[in-house]
Amino acid sequence: MSNSTNTQPESLHIVCPHCDAVNRVPSAKLSAQPVCGKCQKALFTGAPVDLASARFQKHIERSDIPVLVDFWAPWCGPCRTMAPFYAQAAQRLEPQFRVVKVDAEQAQDLAARYAIRSIPTLALFKGGREVARQPGAMDAQNIIAWATQNNR
Template sequence: MTTSLHIVCPHCDAVNRVPDERLGEGPTCGKCQLGLFTGQPVDLSNARFQKHIERSDIPVLVDFWAPWCGPCRTMAPFYAQAAQRLEPRVRVVKVDTEANQDLGARYAIRSIPTLALFRGGREVARQPGAMDAGNILAWVQQQLNR
């Protein structure tokens, strides 16, 4: 029996059902026809954030950051490298806490950058501080194996 997963489109936010075994085959959105996985972090605003964490059946890794933050800018290319390796099994997103202050407040983000991993709409792990791609990948894998 084939298991289908709900995947939120990074372009139009439509919820798509994708058979689990087809995740790695470059699935496209049924609404906008663009790829469901880009290999790049998806920038999310307040309006889009909840849909992505609540409706995605795959884990969602969030980088809470700000443009004025030096460590955030240093970590950004490593985070993008990690996105290439984590997708399609993990959705990788970014939230600018300067532009989306209520999200930072809602999730009690006290330092940036902070990574948070969500499953089924709930935060399951958090890691503050800048990391390189290898450490991001190792941390995510450790959390997924729990």
């Protein structure tokens, strides 16, 4: 039994984590390790993508898959503790999610724009809009569960 409200579009726009080109990928091929049409590198690396201001906007606005963002800073102990768990979560969440890290110290404009008051903070974006937020460090299982639950 299929539910027409739950069907994925025939193809999705995926922003390349390497060159930021927008690629159209058939939904059925999302898990088949697609490569960028421009730079020929993998569209999904199984690791968080470090993004700064201009690149960040393109990824959240042009990607048809949800973008999970970790706002963090290198001096933050809980951020450093969560980093390996976030990397593990990226391996499990891709290609259904783009998993991103934003250094709030380097990208202070983004931290201000999204009113990041504590780090680490996870934020989930869909269609260019923030749909969920969770401050505080989590392990990989909880990151995956939180992202999946808030993507419904």
